[in-house]
Amino acid sequence: EPEVTQTPSHQVTQMGQEVILRCVPISNHLYFYWYRQILGQKVEFLVSFYNNEISEKSEIFDDQFSVERPDGSNFTLKIRSTKLEDSAMYFCAIDRISAYNEQFFGPGTRLTVL
Amino acid sequence: AQKVTQAQTEISVVEKEDVTLDCVYETRDTTYYLFWYKQPPSGELVFLIRRNSFDEQNEISGRYSWNFQKSTSSFNFTITASQVVDSAVYFCGGVTGTASKLTFGTGTRLQVTL
Numbered sequence: 001e002p003e004v005t006q007t008p009s010h011q012v013t014q015m016g017q018e019v020i021l022r023c024v025p026i027s028n029h030l031y032f033y034w035y036r037q038i039l040g041q042k043v044e045f046l047v048s049f050y051n052n053e054i055s056e057k058s059e060i061f062d063d064q065f066s067v068e069r070p071d072g073s074n075f076t077l078k079i080r081s082t083k084l085e086d087s088a089m090y091f092c093a094i095d096r097i098s099a100y101n102e103q104f105f106g107p108g109t110r111l112t113v114l
Numbered sequence: 115a116q117k118v119t120q121a122q123t124e125i126s127v128v129e130k131e132d133v134t135l136d137c138v139y140e141t142r143d144t145t146y147y148l149f150w151y152k153q154p155p156s157g158e159l160v161f162l163i164r165r166n167s168f169d170e171q172n173e174i175s176g177r178y179s180w181n182f183q184k185s186t187s188s189f190n191f192t193i194t195a196s197q198v199v200d201s202a203v204y205f206c207g208g209v210t211g212t213a214s215k216l217t218f219g220t221g222t223r224l225q226v227t228l
Contacts, residue, residue: 033215043159043205045215056215091159093216103209103216105151105159 003027004094006106014114016081021109023075023092031095032075033103034067036060036088043091049075082113116141116208120219127196127226135191135222137206146210148182148189153203153221162204165189196226 007022023032034046047057049067066078079086092106117140127133139148150162163173165182173180177194193200207218 035216042220043207043216043218045217048215058215089157102147102161102164103149104161107158110157 003104004092004106006090006092006109008109009107010110010112012112012114013082015084019079019082019111021077021079021090021092021111023077023106024073025075025094029094031055032067032069033093034077035091035093035105037091037108038085038088046077046090079111082111084113087111087113116143116146116210116217118206118208118217118219120206120222122222123220124223124225127224129198129226129228130195131226132192132194133196133224133226135193135204135206135224137189137191137219138187139189139206139208140187141208141210143210146208149207149209149216150180150189150191151205151207151218153205155202159205162191193224196224198226198228200224201226 004023004025011019013019030050032049035043036046037043044060045058047061047067048055052069064080069075075092089108089110091108093103095103119138121136125133146167148165152160152162163180170182170184179192182189189206201224203221203223205218205221207216209216
């Protein structure tokens with residue numbers, strides 16, 4: 001059984017629209033991460049989240065992005081006004097409780113901005 | 115800042131050949147963790163191994179083996195007797211500090227043919 005799931009698996013949206021990507025860990029975790037991978041490129045860090053606060057973010061994570069845990073379990077990434085260049089695979093990751101400092105990735109959400 | 119270099123963009127081998135994927139991780143920190151992930155055509159990121167900077171013992175898991183040499187900052191990955199199912203993009207990455215961002219290399223695409 002996967003430790004983390006992501007919904008939706010694929011999202012198509014129009015430029016300028018808001019999207020919310022969801023990450024659902026199977027059990028309690030302390031650290032959450034979002035990464036993105038533009039097609040054919042490397043995986044890039046966006047943001048890390050600990051104790052209901054952002055602990056670190058990259059230059060990519062600008063004001064158009066936000067993260068939260070609205071109900072204490074789901075972990076969401078919101079893009080307020082999508083741009084064409086936001087088209088990518090977005091991965092949620094968690095630190096495995098059983099293995100210190102080991103990041104386990106969800107299956108990803110493919111976001112296509114038209 | 116950390117830097118991960120995977121100099122090999124693409125490697126093509128015939129099934130049953132051995133293949134080594136190179137990775138160089140550069141950081142000023144003395145404590146860090148190194149990782150390898152596999153990304154098959156389906157797109158998910160599959161965790162393969164984590165090593166810490168104090169453990170230079172080689173590790174073997176079935177047909178996979180890893181060689182970490184701190185003196186050269188290299189963390190190479192060898193697949194013995196490659197199979198078609200090994201065809202994927204392999205990413206090397208590193209983490210410095212506790213629950214910190216994972217910095218990925220650009221990946222090596224491995225194509226195993228019959």
